[in-house]
């Protein structure tokens with residue numbers, strides 16, 4: 286057997302438990318080592334090479350170095366053929382800590398170990414997603430993920446702030462145009478462990494491929510590509526989240542179960558699972574569904590339970606708690622309830638005489654009270670009983686007080702001893718009247734854009750407002766890196782206006798509409814509602830990304846040949862390309878094939894200019910941009 290690193294296990298060929306048809310099985314080797322199978326360990330000990338590789342000698346005793354063994358079997362050299370095992374077979378494996386160091390449930394899928402850029406930039410075309418590890422080594426991947434130069438920086442402010450004023454703050458509102466994976470890695474520099482809330486609405490995974498894609502861009506991911514795509518982004522998200530951070534992830538049902546498991550794997554140690562909200566996206570319709578019309582989606586939520594608060598009462602509820610007494614500062618306002626209640630199960634203790642303020646008696650044999658006499662007397666002494674005159678018969682009714690911040694007569698404190706001012710406990714079923722549906726979102730966006738339909742399937746602002754309201758921190762820094770039409774930014778501004786908070790947003794959007802739609806929505810939202818606010822719009826400085834877009838938009842072979850002529854003289858093309866041969870043969874391909882080919886030879890690893898190269902004269906970066914980047918990245 287000549288199979289690279291597997292050669293060292295050649296001696297296991299003779300052992301049926303570790304081989305199949307005379308070939309040593311990677312799976313069996315991995316499993317036996319990870320479960321520290323004694324027979325397997327003794328074979329490793331007997332072999333000089335494996336003894337040296339996987340054991341450390343301490344006082345003449347050989348100790349199995351499981352971490353080294355794990356590192357070894359996770360190496361790319363050991364793994365390649367194993368991808369075939371996963372290729373058709375995405376699913377759950379219990380106690381297989383083979384790709385993950387975590388115990389428990391692991392989700393495996395092909396190419397879990399690679400980085401997927403997800404570089405769709407134009408909403409008309411789908412793109413075959415490249416797996417970077419097909420042709421990038423670790424060093425190149427780290428280069429791919431270095432922070433990028435931000436340019437085209439524009440300030441929008443209706444509160445007399447300058448760009449420098451904002452840059453000097455710890456946080457400010459920002460919109461960034463560029464690939465979201467690379468933007469997230471750029472944000473790490475300034476905001477690692479500082480983002481309080483992340484809301485994302487990524488492209489969904491659909492089990493059944495859609496001929497016409499409902500999002501008008503690429504939702505037709507393969508499950509494995511989609512999971513890799515999500516995994517890469519969620520991993521950086523975790524690094525960005527603050528200690529009390531929370532992440533909300535919108536998803537449909539097709540992607541839910543796999544997504545929940547990767548998210549558990551990534552977040553649960555620091556940011557446990559909180560809830561899976563159900564959002565009713567439409568009230569009816571779906572008549573074209575085969576059996577059942579699915580009218581809801583989910584919002585998977587992980588984070589610190591400390592971050593959540595009770596929701597404020599709405600106006601109807603507040604009208605109910607409209608009375609005040611000497612306990613107002615400690616117990617909040619109160620409402621009253623009748624103490625007489627014959628609907629409860631009767632018991633002797635609930636019948637006793639009560640003396641009214643004028644000395645008249647309400648007799649126990651004519652009344653069934655809600656509590657026994659002792660409790661009544663306690664309430665009376667604590668000024669919790671109210672007598673109300675009944676005009677028509679000149680009699681009395683007895684009532685007891687219920688304070689807003691109490692639960693069953695006791696004030697509620699949180700873990701830190703802080704009084705919980707009782708509100709509504711957020712519910713995992715989101716009330717459509719409160720949070721709106723798809724239709725409401727489309728309408729509100731159309732209204733902002735003079736009645737024109739500018740975006741398919743935005744989320745309603747009310748939905749994001751509701752999620753943000755659950756978070757106690759009114760100064761939260763909120764990130765949405767699938768910003769779309771900018772709903773999250775809109776929600777941040779609206780909620781600040783409502784409750785006097787000072788939340789900030791960071792929106793990332795890579796599609797071309799980032800300026801015309803995402804930025805424009807926030808501008809219109811500020812001016813139409815007179816929200817005093819400021820934000821900076823920036824773009825990640827493109828290198829090969831410019832050409833990716835041009836290729837995607839090209840309408841003819843001639844357009845494509847012009848683009849090829851343009852970029853062939855840059856260092857953005859693989860050096861092994863023979864231009865003359867390409868120029869000759871390219872005409873025999875159809876337009877889709879030419880696009881694929883050009884994207885293939887374009888070095889997408891340098892989609893954007895790294896901030897580390899900002900001083901390089903080849904790129905002639907102007908001094909304003911340099912100074913912005915220095916301040917932004919704190920260099």
Ligand SMILES: C[S@@+](CC[C@H](N)C(=O)[O-])C[C@H]1O[C@@H](n2cnc3c(N)ncnc32)[C@H](O)[C@@H]1O
Pocket residue numbers: 403404405486487488500502503504740742743744745766767768769770771772773794795796
């Ligand atoms: C439905 S939109 C989000 C809408 C947003 N919540 C709103 O209310 O307007 C989905 C996001 O997925 C992104 N997206 C779609 N296809 C993609 C792909 N192939 N690669 C990367 N991002 C993609 C879009 O850029 C957009 O940010």
